[in-house]
Amino acid sequence: MARERALHELYAEDPERADALAFGRRGALKGPALAAMGAALGATIPFSAKMPAGLLPAALAQPAGAAPLLRMDGKAPLLLLGERPLVAETPEAMLDDDVTPVDKFFVRNNGQVPERFAGDPKSWRFRLDGEVDTPLDLTLGEMESRFEVVTLRLQMECGGNGRSAFVPETRGNQWGNGAISHGEWTGVRLRDVIRAAGPREGARFTAHFGADPHLSGDTSRQAINRGMPVAKAMEDTTLIAFRLNGQPIPQLHGYPLRMVTPGWPGSLSQKWLTRVMLRATPHDGPGMGGTSYRLPVRPIVPGSSTNGADFQDMTSMPVRGLLTSIAHGTRMPAGTRQIPLRGQAWAGDRTVRAVDVSTDFGASWTAMQVGAPPNRHAWQRWQGTVALPSDGYFEIWTRATDSEGRMQPHAAANWNPQGYGANAMARTAILVG
Known part of the structure; x- marks a missing residue:
C-alpha cells in the first residue's frame, strides 16, 4: 500500500500541489486540509480562518535548527551557511543584547582570512591617496594620536540579509534575518583623515582595499574591494575602526583595522583595511558593477537573466x-x-x-x-x-x-x-x- 505523505512532506516536494490540496480553489483552509496541517504542526490553529490563502506556516517553511552550526573557538554556535569563504548567520534570538557580543557577530567573508598581523598593531600601515593634494601614509598609532577617537554603536548588515525569502531562489548565501550585528565601534572618522589629505574638487568616490587573500590564493587578485560616494564617507558615523566592544577587533572581523560604513551594505566595511583611494569616477573593483550589490531601477521578471546594465548601487539598507x-x-x-x-x-x-x-x-x-x-x-x-x-x-x-x-x-x-x-x-x- 502506498504511504500517504504528510502535508509538510508534500510542501517540500511540490508546493503548488500542496497549496491546491490544502486550500482548494477558493483558498479556504478547512476540513481535512486543516486537520492535516494541524497534525503537521502538532497543534490546532486558532486563527486558521484568518490565514491567507496559500500561506505555508512558518514552522514548516523555516524549520528551527535545520542549518549546521559553526563550531569555532570564540564564536557562538551560529548557523553555518558556507565554509569557503566562511559565512555564518546569527539566529534572531541571539540578537537580544543592546550591543551584540563579539561571539554572536555574524560572519561574512569574500576571500580567505589572512594570517594575523604579528607585529605591534599600532604599526599597521594605512594609506589614503588618489584625488588628494597630500597622500597620507599612516600607522594605526599615528591615526589614533592625530585624529579624534570616537566610540559609537553602529549597525552592520549584509546586503543579502533576508535573501532566502525571494521566490524563485537567487544566487548567494541563503540568509534568513540574522546577517546583522550592532557593535560598539571605536576609531577615527574617515572624514577627518580625508580632510587632512586635502581632497581635490574631483574627488567624488572612494575605493577600499584590504589584506584578505583571494579564495584562489592568487596574490594578484583582490577578494573584494568596493567603493561609495564621498558624501557617505564624510558622514560622522563612517569610521576607520580599531576596537570593537572595547577590545581590539577580533581577527575574524578585521584585526587590526577596518572600515565601518553603517546603514549601507556591509561589503563597504572593508576588513583588514590597508588603503582608501579617492576617485573622480565610481570604483570598478571586485564587487562593483553589473548585478553586484546593485538593485533594479524598474522591476524585472523574477527568475529572468540580466546583466544589470540598468541597475543602481545599493545605498541605505531597508527597514x-x-x-x-x-x-x-x-x-x-x-x-x-x-x-x-x-x-x-x-x-x-x-x-x-x-x-x-x-x-x-x-x-x-x-x-x-x-x-x-x-x-x-x-x-x-x-x-x-x-x-x-x-x-x-x-x-x-x-x-x-x-x-x-x-x-x-x-x-x-x-x-x-x-x-x-x-x-x-x-x-x-x-x-x-
Missing part, C-alpha cells in the same frame, strides 16, 4: 524589525495568554518610526513601544505585550516602519538575481500547550 526575546519554534506552557515581547529594529540611514506585531496572520496589529537610537545608525529597541485567545499554533509577525513611512512588505519585493534588499516581515512560530 527591518526582529523579535529577539522568543526563538522560532518555542513551545510555551499550556494556558499562556499574555506574552511580553522585545526586539530590535533599524532602517539603514533612516530611523524606525513604528513596530507592529500580529498574532492572527496580519488580520490585526498591536503597536509596540519603540525606543530612540543612542546615536545615528544605531538600531532601536522595541517592546510590548500581545494576548492569545487559547492554546495552539501561532505566528508572531513583526513589521517595522521607517521614518519616511516605508513599511516591511509581507513578501520579499524587487526580485534581483543576487538577492539583495529583501526585507519581508519576520515570522516567528510558537506552540502554546
Whole structure:
C-alpha cells in the first residue's frame, strides 16, 4: 500500500500541489486540509480562518535548527551557511543584547582570512591617496594620536540579509534575518583623515582595499574591494575602526583595522583595511558593477537573466524589525495568554518610526513601544505585550516602519538575481500547550 505523505512532506516536494490540496480553489483552509496541517504542526490553529490563502506556516517553511552550526573557538554556535569563504548567520534570538557580543557577530567573508598581523598593531600601515593634494601614509598609532577617537554603536548588515525569502531562489548565501550585528565601534572618522589629505574638487568616490587573500590564493587578485560616494564617507558615523566592544577587533572581523560604513551594505566595511583611494569616477573593483550589490531601477521578471546594465548601487539598507526575546519554534506552557515581547529594529540611514506585531496572520496589529537610537545608525529597541485567545499554533509577525513611512512588505519585493534588499516581515512560530 502506498504511504500517504504528510502535508509538510508534500510542501517540500511540490508546493503548488500542496497549496491546491490544502486550500482548494477558493483558498479556504478547512476540513481535512486543516486537520492535516494541524497534525503537521502538532497543534490546532486558532486563527486558521484568518490565514491567507496559500500561506505555508512558518514552522514548516523555516524549520528551527535545520542549518549546521559553526563550531569555532570564540564564536557562538551560529548557523553555518558556507565554509569557503566562511559565512555564518546569527539566529534572531541571539540578537537580544543592546550591543551584540563579539561571539554572536555574524560572519561574512569574500576571500580567505589572512594570517594575523604579528607585529605591534599600532604599526599597521594605512594609506589614503588618489584625488588628494597630500597622500597620507599612516600607522594605526599615528591615526589614533592625530585624529579624534570616537566610540559609537553602529549597525552592520549584509546586503543579502533576508535573501532566502525571494521566490524563485537567487544566487548567494541563503540568509534568513540574522546577517546583522550592532557593535560598539571605536576609531577615527574617515572624514577627518580625508580632510587632512586635502581632497581635490574631483574627488567624488572612494575605493577600499584590504589584506584578505583571494579564495584562489592568487596574490594578484583582490577578494573584494568596493567603493561609495564621498558624501557617505564624510558622514560622522563612517569610521576607520580599531576596537570593537572595547577590545581590539577580533581577527575574524578585521584585526587590526577596518572600515565601518553603517546603514549601507556591509561589503563597504572593508576588513583588514590597508588603503582608501579617492576617485573622480565610481570604483570598478571586485564587487562593483553589473548585478553586484546593485538593485533594479524598474522591476524585472523574477527568475529572468540580466546583466544589470540598468541597475543602481545599493545605498541605505531597508527597514527591518526582529523579535529577539522568543526563538522560532518555542513551545510555551499550556494556558499562556499574555506574552511580553522585545526586539530590535533599524532602517539603514533612516530611523524606525513604528513596530507592529500580529498574532492572527496580519488580520490585526498591536503597536509596540519603540525606543530612540543612542546615536545615528544605531538600531532601536522595541517592546510590548500581545494576548492569545487559547492554546495552539501561532505566528508572531513583526513589521517595522521607517521614518519616511516605508513599511516591511509581507513578501520579499524587487526580485534581483543576487538577492539583495529583501526585507519581508519576520515570522516567528510558537506552540502554546
